[in-house]
Amino acid sequence: MAMFDARSGLPTALRRRPRHRQSAARWPWMLLPALLFFAAFWLLPFARLVQTGMTLDRSTQHSGYWTVISQPQYLQSLVNTVLLSLAVTLMTLAIAAIVGCFLARQHFVGRGTLLALLTFPLAFPGVVVGFLVVMLAGRQGVLAQLSLGLFHERWTLAYSLSGLFMGYLYFSLPRAIVTLVAASEKLDRSLEEAARSLGASQWRIVWDVIVPGLKPALLSSGALCFATSMGAFGTAFTLGTDLNVLPLTIYGEFTNYANFATAAALSVVMGGVAWLGLMLTRMLTHTKEENS
Template structure:
């Protein structure tokens, strides 16, 4: 029943209240607590400054962001292309191919890491092959490169499914209209198809970036010496018992990721409004 004026206001507030309570209890409160813990060390607010000043932390922050950005770019390129292709073409074996491409969804990060070792580790497939062909054993599983490979593999399904869903909703007549006007295939792609897919690519990219920023399970499986931020946080917390530093790093990691997500959302928002 729709009630008038103040009545419906109160009702709306009452209905929203549980969500607000959960949000406060499980998000705002822990975050605030984390921030306070970050200040509680002997260095006080300097703990936060150290994240940006001390080379060890800054390098870790930068390299984590670079890794996440690279994973996002490569995943968007691979999954965007194949998603567009799969949405437009019907062929025997297509369903199987989609199933295979979305397979990584079922694995936790640890298993992904294990698979990277099987592929590019010391006893891995690439190593064995390269030794027999070129006489040199190529091993890159225990480094940033291995983590990069694992995260691209891990991120492909989400981007692929989002792009496929968006591409299937495109009006094929828009591409035909562009072609009738003389647009070459690459022009149709750049001027018509990609702008229409922009909201989907942005939101899928943001999720991909956020996931890669928090990469822990895979990194932990591959090596303890990969300096991504989550690993540094883990080390500070468990080995150095520097709880204030761990908290400060966690807080910064959260803020950076949240900024990336909201930036993507606002960009997608404007383009969604323009496309509606």
């Protein structure tokens, strides 16, 4: 039997419809400030960046995108940046996963202090990280002084891709450690005990139980690490402007040669590669959720 409202005499379901319609009509207006902010500070500038990349380059008289794909130095810069970012990502995840599992499972005096020290570099900008790499592996750094005393020659790594790898790794590790410590604390230890009771070795437990349990955290940390390494500028600029990586290449084209078209095209390409990495991570994460 239908319920009627005492005041209006209308069925209760009909009386409530206008409220739902008002709520449905109200939520787009609530999103308007966020949409305006998104359009003003990202969509419009990025559209302008894409348009600038289509203009003619001053040196080649071709569009910026054609210059990027036709000139080997720009392609080499892109390859160097992608490979360096992948290497940093893989090394960061390997170290952070081991450290995260250890700190999540071991409780000892000074554990909180150790975790605080490991995450302290989060407060450092890229320029400071580059300066620390110079102090460690620069011409007057610790490594150079030790090699000079032992082998009578200075070993320097700071001003090469090896030094940049060290800087990016130092910059990325604290963020990954924070994420993986929290993820390791949520692992179901009973699954490991069950696998161990069935005779599984420690390596089988790691690959079949721990790694799948940490997979969402590993994917998210890896995506952020890769995207950050692709566009990191402060560390690379501190270690030397001759390094052939995309952030410094974009900086040189923009400031030294005023090739705005090439700089814009390189920026779009770099952003596109980082975006593809993030989208691939989301696809892998959604695939895991659907399979589970």
